[in-house]
Amino acid sequence: xxxxxxxxxxxxxxxxxxxxxxxxxxxxxxxxxxxxxxxxxxxxxxxxxxxxxxxxxxxxxxxxxxxxxxxxxxxxxxxxxxxxxxxxxxxxxxxxxxxxxxxxxxxxxxxxxxxxxxxxxxxxxxxxxxxxxxxxxxxxxxxxxxxxxxxxxxxxxxxxxxxxxxxxxxxxxxxxxxxxxxxxxxxxxxxxxxxxxxxxxxxxxxxxxxxxxxxxxxxxxxxxxxxxxxxxxxxxxxxxxxxxxxxxxxxxxxxxxxxxxxxxxxxxxxxxxxxxxxxxxxxxxxxxxxxxxxxxxxxxxxxxxxxxxxxxxxxxxxxxxxxxxxxxxxxxxxxxxxxxxxxxxxxxxxxxxxxxxxxxxxxxxxxxxxxxxxxxxxxxxxxxxxxxxxxxxxxxxxxxxxxxxxxxxxxxx
Amino acid sequence: xxxxxxxxxxxxxxxxxxxxxxxxxxxxxxxxxxxxxxxxxxxxxxxxxxxxxxxxxxxxxxxxxxxxxxxxxxxxxxxxxxxxxxxxxxxxxxxxxxxxxxxxxxxxxxxxxxxxxxxxxxxxxxxxxxxxxxxxxxxxxxxxxxxxxxxxxxxxxxxxxxxxxxxxxxxxxxxxxxxxxxxxxxxxxxxxxxxxxxxxxxxxxxxxxxxxxxxxxxxxxxxxxxxxxxxxxxxxxxxxxxxxxxxxxxxxxxxxxxxxxxxxxxxxxxxxxxxxxxxxxxxxxxxxxxxxxxxxxxxxxxxxxxxxxxxxxxxxxxxxxxxxxxxxxxx
Numbered sequence: 001x002x003x004x005x006x007x008x009x010x011x012x013x014x015x016x017x018x019x020x021x022x023x024x025x026x027x028x029x030x031x032x033x034x035x036x037x038x039x040x041x042x043x044x045x046x047x048x049x050x051x052x053x054x055x056x057x058x059x060x061x062x063x064x065x066x067x068x069x070x071x072x073x074x075x076x077x078x079x080x081x082x083x084x085x086x087x088x089x090x091x092x093x094x095x096x097x098x099x100x101x102x103x104x105x106x107x108x109x110x111x112x113x114x115x116x117x118x119x120x121x122x123x124x125x126x127x128x129x130x131x132x133x134x135x136x137x138x139x140x141x142x143x144x145x146x147x148x149x150x151x152x153x154x155x156x157x158x159x160x161x162x163x164x165x166x167x168x169x170x171x172x173x174x175x176x177x178x179x180x181x182x183x184x185x186x187x188x189x190x191x192x193x194x195x196x197x198x199x200x201x202x203x204x205x206x207x208x209x210x211x212x213x214x215x216x217x218x219x220x221x222x223x224x225x226x227x228x229x230x231x232x233x234x235x236x237x238x239x240x241x242x243x244x245x246x247x248x249x250x251x252x253x254x255x256x257x258x259x260x261x262x263x264x265x266x267x268x269x270x271x272x273x274x275x276x277x278x279x280x281x282x283x284x285x286x287x288x289x290x291x292x293x294x295x296x297x298x299x300x301x302x303x304x305x306x307x308x309x310x311x312x313x314x315x316x317x318x319x320x321x322x323x324x325x326x327x328x329x330x331x332x333x334x335x336x337x338x339x340x341x342x343x344x345x346x347x348x349x350x351x352x353x354x355x356x357x358x359x360x361x362x363x364x365x366x367x368x369x370x371x372x373x374x375x376x377x378x379x380x381x382x383x384x385x386x387x388x389x390x391x392x393x394x395x396x397x398x399x400x401x402x403x404x405x406x407x408x409x410x411x412x413x
Numbered sequence: 414x415x416x417x418x419x420x421x422x423x424x425x426x427x428x429x430x431x432x433x434x435x436x437x438x439x440x441x442x443x444x445x446x447x448x449x450x451x452x453x454x455x456x457x458x459x460x461x462x463x464x465x466x467x468x469x470x471x472x473x474x475x476x477x478x479x480x481x482x483x484x485x486x487x488x489x490x491x492x493x494x495x496x497x498x499x500x501x502x503x504x505x506x507x508x509x510x511x512x513x514x515x516x517x518x519x520x521x522x523x524x525x526x527x528x529x530x531x532x533x534x535x536x537x538x539x540x541x542x543x544x545x546x547x548x549x550x551x552x553x554x555x556x557x558x559x560x561x562x563x564x565x566x567x568x569x570x571x572x573x574x575x576x577x578x579x580x581x582x583x584x585x586x587x588x589x590x591x592x593x594x595x596x597x598x599x600x601x602x603x604x605x606x607x608x609x610x611x612x613x614x615x616x617x618x619x620x621x622x623x624x625x626x627x628x629x630x631x632x633x634x635x636x637x638x639x640x641x642x643x644x645x646x647x648x649x650x651x652x653x654x655x656x657x658x659x660x661x662x663x664x665x666x667x668x669x670x671x672x673x674x675x676x677x678x679x680x681x682x683x684x685x686x687x688x689x690x691x692x693x694x695x696x697x698x699x700x701x702x703x704x705x706x707x708x709x710x711x712x713x714x715x716x717x718x719x720x721x722x723x724x725x726x727x728x729x730x731x732x733x734x735x736x737x738x739x740x741x742x743x744x
Binding site for chain 1: 456457459461484487552570692694695707709710712713715
């Protein structure tokens, strides 16, 4: 009887070995991927679409490129691109071209998922330098930025006049932001809604002359006098009720609080335009550059790039596709279709002419700071966000020291 | 072996072969693969079963317990959160399910069908849909806070207040609690209690799952012979005595099942966290299952992610065994 049980166990094990053998069908042969350099390609493109408008615009552009080049191009909008890409990369069948968010870029680059095709590519100089920096890992430019958005100050003009303020009160410095906010609060209006993440509060760090990490993304620079000054300033706004986090205003994000008319000002990016149009079409507002801090103007930029998989079979055709998608003309047509800012300097002037009200965003793109572009930082940054959520009652210096400690472990290892 | 029934064994194996194959292929094999991944530093590129994947030994496990750092702190925070969650959910949902079952089993109750459906309804509704409805109810200006306001209570900011319940009542920690720490969290942090956000999730889960367990208790109650209760009545036992000494002992196997399923389900809580809070505010709703997902798919640290899920698996197995031992000793 025991012998039979052993035989059964052996059979089961053998079965699983056979299955594992089949499993090696998805074997790692990345280094020897056969390249089809010329001729028609069958490109798979995965995008993290902001909505139907973007999906359709990219699909149309891809179809146009496919006809002119004689290749096939299939655009798939992802539900959750991080997870879907993770699965595709693990199975060695990644899409040829996909969106890579600047905040996630270093993770992909450090594990060798991305082809550094943009290094030395003709015409990369026409892309904004700080965006190129966002997609540089170990001195190599990996991919071309698709578009960009920056943070600016939105002002609800109705509440502004209700609080008895004029254009002269529009804050251009931290001191003015405080005094103006105090005037608004005196009229029982919440002055400012600001998102409780590093992606909003970080702008104050840039204005104070600091940032979470060094420009090359190799060192944590949290605990500096500049950063402490910035966080103490934001903490002061929160403590005095001059600024509130969206959750305290019962909203999902600052744009919603602004759209509902709960606050006079907010700090959000280009996307707020489309969101307000769709959800709160009646609100009247104007956009200004963020107030300057002790070290001058500063804002944050957000961007995605057209990544090409290191394991793609059609790298050359993929590069041609990306170049077609990032031409000045194509970027302008994308910005018309779904309201993003071009990532090329030579397209930005035209963009500003077409969208004069976006001037503060365009201006911000010149001096903006990109997201933290170091690998393995996601949980460290999530921890930082947890700290920022409790900033009002917390200790800025301790918060920054904690970040430094965690980031050092992540960056060192 | 070679009796008249000697040939039955191979035939038996033949009959169960499809089930063994399917379970082996889709359960046992993936579990073994995940176990292997938890011993490597696989970064999610290509197959984890090649020589080029660095072998980490037990590093991924020691990182969770002995190495000082964010990984251990996050893991211990998630264990703490989930422990409070289990401590509150399992007893309450078991007692509530039993109470509901006793109510709808009552022969005097009218409209039984209606109540059975009503109590069971939350269990058959999608947990994502319920989570979203609860998000609205627990909004700062939502229904719950409006009801609290009627009684003059200023409701909390449910999903943005990171303080634990215990911390809410004792503002200043005694120094001996903050000075000592265990696994990277101070005693004061361990004793924080569930945050108000976690309490909202606890309320949701109790509400949804007690219906399922009610059905189990109900089935068991209907198997209790009426004669037993009548005998108790004749002997002059009060209603409470009949419940305590006649019905509850009869329900012991079901209670064991309900508590076991409750323990397993609560340690694995994921979808409510994913939909409602993603671990926020300030990590007070982080659970091992969600942390495992985040570590693997956000940080590309598949090894640690898999290690977390195996530790979770061990916790569940050990607790179930302990619980079995406890209920058996009383027999």
